[in-house]
Amino acid sequence: MDEKIKNVIENHIENNDVCLFMKGTPDAPQCGFSMAVSNILKILEVNYKSVNVLEDQSIREGIKVFSDWPTIPQLYIKKEFVGGCDIIKEMYENGELKKILQDKGISSKKD
Template sequence: MSERDVQAEIHKIVTENPVVLFMKGTPTFPQCGFSAAAIQLLKNCGATVAAVNVLADQDIRQGVKDYANWPTIPQLYVNGEFVGGSDIMKELYANGELQKMIDGTAE
């Protein structure tokens, strides 16, 4: 059985998509309040989000915590950079920084 390189998979996801949210559930059916809040903030900013449901893949769920050295889900990445979780996203949204980040992903 070949060893799965979860870190490489995560790196590929965050570098190939301008806005990535690792979340519990999906954008249309979030499975926790923090993920629901995070996806709503991104929708408010008009972001096109590549959402990854960590509940569907235990390796990714743990791997993304290791990847960012961040213990909680959701996790937002913009242009390949780790931004933070829902609390950080709320602060960035409130001061206009999240919108600037999202606007910076436009082609």
Template sequence: MGRNTALETIKSQINENEIVLYMKGTREAPQCGFSSAVTKLLSKLKLPFKDVDVLENKEIREGTKEFTDWPTIPQLYMKGEFVGGHDIVREAHKSGELEQFLKDKGLLSRYQGKRTC
């Protein structure tokens, strides 16, 4: 997979899924604490998401950094928009901004009946 193919794959994944988390490992077996924390938050909010293990493909791992001009993993996308990495997602959740973002994007109401928090 070349650079352009990786960027096209990333763009496709983001456009075809409402929520995408580029992470180290998988939701069932995260390979870093930051990826694990974001996975746990999304699961706690009962938000379905596509997890992409960047450790499986170097071009995807490097492509995500180029795609967003963001140097670290995990990277969270919702409705095609880059939300942020671990620290930003955590702070947005604490401040209530994440919930407002979910409402604005129509994601909260869709999954509201399934939420536990």
């Protein structure tokens, strides 16, 4: 991955408390896995930045190298890679995702 793409990815992660690299947009996801993670964040009412990896092939490939994770979507919270779709779904279901958001000072829907 070239330095320019690495910087673009780092800027997205560093400048947004919650950043989701996904296929498509939250309003028009282009894959079911991206839609699932986006919907979980909507349910929790979390403000997040989405990055549509389909708009730039170098970001699409670069994020996989950056995180050493082979799939998209990828969720970052406070600069930390949290996981992909299966991990996020499991963390949501067991309450761990909400706890991480709270622990990191990210406002989400209160039960």
